[in-house]
Amino acid sequence: MAAGLIAGLVLGLLAATTQQPLLVAGARALRPVGTLFLNLLSMVVIPLVAAALFTGIAGLGDVRKVGRLGIRTLGFFWATTLAAILIGFACAALLLPLGTLSPDAQAGLRAAVADSGAVRHAAEQVPLGARFLIDLVPANPLRAAVEGALLPLVVAVTIFAAAATTLPEAKRRALTEPAEAITEALIRIVHWVLVLAPVGIFALVAPAVAQFGWSLVRAMGAFLLAVILGITLFVGGVLLPAVVIGTRLSLRRFLSASLDSMLMGFSTTSSLATLPTMLAAAEDLKISRTVAGFVLPLGASINRSGSALFQVVAVLFAARLYGVPFGPPQMVQTAVAVFLASLTVASVPTGSVVSLAPAFAATGVPLAGLGVLMGLDRIPDMFRTMANVTGHLAGAAVIATGEGETLE
Numbered sequence: 001m002a003a004g005l006i007a008g009l010v011l012g013l014l015a016a017t018t019q020q021p022l023l024v025a026g027a028r029a030l031r032p033v034g035t036l037f038l039n040l041l042s043m044v045v046i047p048l049v050a051a052a053l054f055t056g057i058a059g060l061g062d063v064r065k066v067g068r069l070g071i072r073t074l075g076f077f078w079a080t081t082l083a084a085i086l087i088g089f090a091c092a093a094l095l096l097p098l099g100t101l102s103p104d105a106q107a108g109l110r111a112a113v114a115d116s117g118a119v120r121h122a123a124e125q126v127p128l129g130a131r132f133l134i135d136l137v138p139a140n141p142l143r144a145a146v147e148g149a150l151l152p153l154v155v156a157v158t159i160f161a162a163a164a165t166t167l168p169e170a171k172r173r174a175l176t177e178p179a180e181a182i183t184e185a186l187i188r189i190v191h192w193v194l195v196l197a198p199v200g201i202f203a204l205v206a207p208a209v210a211q212f213g214w215s216l217v218r219a220m221g222a223f224l225l226a227v228i229l230g231i232t233l234f235v236g237g238v239l240l241p242a243v244v245i246g247t248r249l250s251l252r253r254f255l256s257a258s259l260d261s262m263l264m265g266f267s268t269t270s271s272l273a274t275l276p277t278m279l280a281a282a283e284d285l286k287i288s289r290t291v292a293g294f295v296l297p298l299g300a301s302i303n304r305s306g307s308a309l310f311q312v313v314a315v316l317f318a319a320r321l322y323g324v325p326f327g328p329p330q331m332v333q334t335a336v337a338v339f340l341a342s343l344t345v346a347s348v349p350t351g352s353v354v355s356l357a358p359a360f361a362a363t364g365v366p367l368a369g370l371g372v373l374m375g376l377d378r379i380p381d382m383f384r385t386m387a388n389v390t391g392h393l394a395g396a397a398v399i400a401t402g403e404g405e406t407l408e
Contacts, residue, residue: 004198005267008205015210027210030203037200038273040193044186046145046153048276051182052293053157058164058176072402073295076242076395077303078339083238084230084305084387085335088312091230096313096320098222154301183293187283190276194260201267223317224379230309231383239387239394246398249285249407257284258393265389269381271300274389282396286408291400299392306387307352310380311338314356314373318365330363337363352384353377 015023138144138152145153164175243254261281265274275296282292315334319326337359353373360366397407 004201005205005263008202008267011202011206012210015206024210027206031207034200034204034207037193037196037203038268038270040196040200044189044193044276048183048186048190048279048297050145050153050157051179051186052279052289053154053297054161054164055176055179055183055289055293058161058172058179069291069294069399069403072399073298073395076398077299077305077391080238080242080391080395081303081305081308081339084234084309085312085338087230087234087238088309089316089331089335091226091233091309092313092316095222095226095229096316098225154298180289183289187276187279190280194277194280197260197264201263204267223313226313226317227310227380228383230313231306231387234306234309235387235390239390243394243397247401247407249397253408254285254393254397257281258390261389261393262386266382266386269378269385271385271388271392274385275300278389278392278396281393285397286406287396287400288403288405291403291405292396295396295399296392299388299395303391303395304352304388305391306384308338309387310352310384311356311359314353314380315359315363315365318360318373319363322366324363324365326363333363334359352381 011023011027014020015027136152136155138156141153141156144156164172167175240251240254243249244251247254258281261274261277264277265271268274278296278300279292282296283289312334315338316326318324319330338356356373400407
């Protein structure tokens with residue numbers, strides 16, 4: 001996977017730098033191969049989420065254990081998200097002043113994206129307030145599955161699985177055994193797909209880098225540096241220490257098992273597409289199917305600590321682009337909006353950018369700034385998804401240890 005990633009970066013940068021027609025055409029021609037690879041992974045995501053989550057919860061055998069595991073899981077996810085928000089503020093304050101635009105540039109930027117209908121349409125899809133709460137419980141779970149609405153599907157499966165824990169042992173096993181078999185079959189498919197992972201990652205990365213090239217890095221400047229520094233500090237200063245302190249695993253062992261998932265998240269920019277490899281990593285670490293089947297699908301749905309860090313930096317970056325004053329009240333509003341937005345990221349296109357609409361509205365930053373961020377999103381998306389994936393696996397390891405499991 002690392003070889004495919006490096007090869008894709010090299011080909012993409014060569015095409016972007018030289019603009020040699022053969023290289024550019026070759027990089028673009030790889031896009032369908034990358035799409036096919038993502039489709040193969042996405043094909044198993046929805047059934048795998050449903051089967052693994054049901055197996056994990058129903059296998060607990062006691063609805064009280066479901067509540068305990070849920071509290072520990074949400075506690076870990078929310079605590080790391082708050083830490084990520086604080087780190088995002090610090091990195092933004094340190095580095096964003098290096099990239100302030102002139103008033104003329106701010107005016108030109110505002111004029112260029114002010115009429116972006118695509119931005120407005122995307123922002124309208126973000127569930128807010130009461131609508132978000134209502135949409136959590138699907139009127140038709142099958143429809144939610146077909147439409148890829150993962151969070152409502154997770155809620156429906158969780159309720160069904162919690163009910164299954166109250167059944168007599170024989171009836172409960174009649175439900176869990178088929179779900180376990182389905183999960184194992186889907187993971188087998190994932191193993192087959194992963195044989196193609198180096199080629200798939202190469203085909204995903206090369207055309208994206210060829211399209212944006214070094215101009216993307218230059219355009220983002222201090223913003224990109226702040227995001228990367230923040231993600232590095234968050235992973236190295238929060239997530240990895242949590243694994244060392246909260247489990248008996250060595251850092252080397254955890255990273256060895258998690259590296260494929262981290263690279264997959266970095267390349268695909270999708271926690272959902274990475275879920276199958278995360279389940280395989282959890283199996284490698286000897287995390288029980290019960291804990292992994294509960295924590296990882298839930299994490300892929302609502303744990304967006306890396307995205308929260310990115311969003312904080314993005315709001316401050318957009319405020320600087322448009323010259324919007326940003327004091328302590330705006331910082332508090334941003335922190336609250338970003339924390340709540342982390343629950344909606346998975347369900348919309350360009351999720352981490354689009355779900356910034358409430359934070360923009362709360363702080364007075366023009367909504368047009370979302371258009372700028374959408375155009376520059378690919379590289380930060382790689383880093384924040386890698387952080388999200390690391391957070392899912394770190395949470396599973398810490399919670400499994402808290403449940404009395406011995407990891408290896």
